[in-house]
Amino acid sequence: MKIRHLLLAISITAIWGLNFSVIKLGLTTVDPFILAGVRFTLCALPAIFFIPKPDVQWRYIASYGLVFGIGLWGVVNLGIQSGLSAGIASLVLQFSAFFTILLGAWTFKEAISRYQIAGMGIALCGLVSIISIVDGTVTATGLMLVLLGALAWSAANVINKKARTTQVFAFLVWSSAFSPIPLFALDYAVNGSTGYRELVNQLDYISVLSILFQVYPNTLFGYWVWNSLLKRYPVSTVAPLSLLVPVFGLFGSAMIFDEEVSLNKIVAVSLIVSGLGVGLYGQRILSAMFKRxxxxxxxxxxxxxxxxxxxxxxxxxxxxxxxxxxxxxxxx
Known part of the structure; x- marks a missing residue:
């Protein structure tokens, strides 16, 4: 990979990691479902008028938009509002990789390798380390919600695989159009009109910047660049860099919110990232070592x-x- 492309890929992982802290900033004045709803409204509009519909059945576009918008980001926003720190949220969400492996085995009858089992075991030890954190950055409700979001992300991955689309960016833009109305309706069902009144009365520049960051650098630009790199280079070259996301997530939370990076958190990051490395790339690493x-x-x-x-x-x-x-x- 060329140096400029490597730096670009690392920059995208930094944006994705910092996004969790940016979400938390937005949640100070905007309800979780409304924040996600506005985000996906701007992801879809006006881009949907300029990008042709992907050659995919409507049921895949709609189901991906609902699962990705509501099940993933609506629930993750709720988890962060429920007391889980931005840094820990970025780490826990990585369990989607293991949920995807399990769902893939169930849906597509894919075999689970011994490396994937070992990786899950290592990552679960990291989850135990997270549960043992007592500095106020972890709550049971927040942790369960983000784990639920990770499960939704894996379901979205399965939908994406079934859709068999090569027009990934168009698929993202068009599916985003199905997220906002259900998200806005959910917020009204839970909180009535309170969230919308607060949005009008309390919206400040921090919330606006939070929304814009989530839409443009994080979602549209980030996914476009990442998929462009995947087209240019082998998946085995690009994908491992995503392991940096929780590292940047924890770093961003420490910088913006003064989150204490305790020994338990360092252990959790090390175990979960190592588990991901073993589970996703263990076979490849071992084969490369023997080949060398x-x-x-x-x-x-x-x-x-x-x-x-x-x-x-x-x-x-x-x-x-x-x-x-x-x-x-x-x-x-």
Whole structure:
């Protein structure tokens, strides 16, 4: 990956990590469901008038919008409002990767590998470490809600896989149109008109900036760049960088809200990120290690001859072929 693309990918993971703190800032004056509703309204409009509908059945577009908008971000917003810190929320939401593995096994009959089982076990130890945190940044209600959001995210991933779309950005924009009305209706059903009166009377520049950040850098720009990188580079090159999201999430919460980064949180981050690494990339890492050990060693391109001290071109060429440098002449 080129350096500028690597830096761009890391910047996107930083935006996604910081987004949890930005959400918390918005929740100081805006109700969780209204905040999510406004976010997805702006994700859909006016972009939907300029981006053609993806070649996907309406049921996939609608169901993805409902699950992603309400089940994921509406519920995560509620979890953060219920007392879970932004940093811990960014970490707990990563359990969606394991829920996706389990749902994939149930829906698509995909086999679960021993690496995935080991990764789940390691990550669960990290969850236990989170439960043991007693500094006020973790609440049982908030934790359960964000875990529910992680489950919804995995369901959205399954819907996305069933849709088989290659027009990911268009799919995101069009599906966003199905989220706002149910979110606004849910808030009215729970809180009546209170949330809307407070939105009009208490909306400040922090809330506006929070909404704009969630819509443009985080959702539209972030997903567009990430999917562009996935088209340019192998998934195995781009996807592992997403493990940085909870790291930036915890860092952002510490910087913006002075969240204490205790030993329990460091242990939780280490265990959950390690669990993700083992579960998602364990097989690939182990295969790469064994492949490296089995590669032949090339000692010298100079071969001693009784009558000729010139390089043995045939021997050098054969060695390069064995180490996968030829015929392209470069290491990929």
């Amino acid at each position: 050990r089995e590669q032949p060693k090339c000692y010298s391109s100079q071969v001693e001859h009784p009558t000729d001290s010139a390089p043995d071109t045939v021997s050098v060429t054969a060695c390069l072929k064995r180490t996968a440098l030829l015929p392209t002449g470069r290491i990929s």
